[in-house]
Amino acid sequence: MAAWTRAVAAAGALAVVLTVAGCDGGSTKADGKGGGSSASGSGGGSAGQDEKTTYRLGEESPEVESDMQASKDAKYTLTPLRVETGTKADMDGSGLKKDDKDGPKVPVYVWAKVTHKSGTPMEVGDMDGDLAVRTDKGTRTRALIVLLGEAKWPDCPAPDTEKKLAPGQSAEICKAFLVPEGEKAAAVEVTRGFYKKPLEWPAAG
Numbered sequence: 250m251a252a253w254t255r256a257v258a259a260a261g262a263l264a265v266v267l268t269v270a271g272c273d274g275g276s277t278k279a280d281g282k283g284g285g286s287s288a289s290g291s292g293g294g295s296a297g298q299d300e301k302t303t304y305r306l307g308e309e310s311p312e313v314e315s316d317m318q319a320s321k322d323a324k325y326t327l328t329p330l331r332v333e334t335g336t337k338a339d340m341d342g343s344g345l346k347k348d349d350k351d352g353p354k355v356p357v358y359v360w361a362k363v364t365h366k367s368g369t370p371m372e373v374g375d376m377d378g379d380l381a382v383r384t385d386k387g388t389r390t391r392a393l394i395v396l397l398g399e400a401k402w403p404d405c406p407a408p409d410t411e412k413k414l415a416p417g418q419s420a421e422i423c424k425a426f427l428v429p430e431g432e433k434a435a436a437v438e439v440t441r442g443f444y445k446k447p448l449e450w451p452a453a454g
Contacts, residue, residue, distance in 0.1 A: 304450050306330060310439055311448070312366050313379060320371035325414075327376060328362040329437040329450045330421070335402070337430065343400045353430035356393075357382050358405045359437050360423045365414035373420050374410025379439050380424065381447070384432040392424040400425065 304310070306329055315323040335356035343356070363376050383389045393400065399407065408422035428434070438447040 302446050302448050304448065306332065306437075306450050306452075308450070309362075309364070313376075313439065313441075315368075315371055315375050316378065317371070317375045320369045320375050323368035323371040323375070324366045325371065325376060326364045326366060327380065327439055328364070329359060330362060331358075331360040332382070332434050332437050332450075332452045333358045334428075334433045334452075335425075339403060343402060345400050354427040355430050355432075356402060356405075357384075357426040357428050357434040358402065358423055359392075359426065359434075360405075360421065361437070362419055362421045363414070364419040365416055367416050370413045370415045372410060373408055373412045373414060373422060377410070377424075379441075381438040381440055382426040382428065382434050383436045383438055383449070384428050385435045386429070386432045388428060388432060389438070390426050390428055392426055 309326045309328045312324045312326055315321055315325065317323075335358060337353070337355055339356050340354060359380070359382060361380070363373060365371055377392055377394075381389050381391050402423075402425050405423040405425055408420070408424070412420060414420060426434075434452045436449045436451050438449045440447045
C-alpha cells in the first residue's frame with residue numbers, strides 16, 4: 250500500500266493519501282481477480298462463456314450488489330463515461346508528495362455515473378471498492394483514498410462520497426487513480442469477486 254502526503258499550512262500537519270492497488274493492497278498485474286461485489290442474479294463459480302463482460306464507455310453495467318454492511322441489500326449500476334491518463338505536471342500540481350521508495354506516478358481520471366437501482370439507500374462511496382483501472386502494462390489499481398487534507402486535479406473535483414442515493418437516484422463523479430509513470434489507462438473495470446472475470450470498458454471506448 251503506497252502512502253502519499255501533502256503539506257498543510259496549519260500547524261505543519263500532513264494530509265495522508267492511500268492508493269490501493271490490486272486486491273491485497275500491493276501492486277499487482279491484472280489477473281481477472283479482485284474483491285468487491287457480485288453481479289446480481291449470478292451464482293458462484295466461473296462466468297458462463299456467453300456472458301457479456303466487455304462494454305463501450307457510456308454503456309451501463311449489469312446491477313451490482315453492495316458489499317458494504319450499511320447498504321448490503323442495495324443494488325446499483327456503474328456507467329464509466331470517460332477515462333484519461335494525466336501527466337507528471339498534474340501530479341506535481343496536486344499538492345501530493347510521493348514516497349520516494351514507491352516510484353513516480355501519474356494520475357488516471359475516470360468519470361462515471363453511479364445509479365442506485367433498489368434496496369437500502371447507499372452512499373456514493375459504497376462503490377469505491379468495485380471500481381479499478383487496468384493499464385497497458387497490466388497493472389491494476391483502485392481509486393486514490395484521501396484520509397486527511399485534499400488533492401487537487403484538473404477538471405476532476407473530489408466527489409461527495411457520503412452523499413446518499415435512494416432507489417432511482419444517480420450521481421456523476423470523477424475518481425482519480427495513480428499508476429506508474431510511463432503507463433497508460435487501458436480499461437476501467439468493475440470487479441466481481443475472486444471467481445468471476447471483471448466487467449471492463451476499454452479506455453479507447
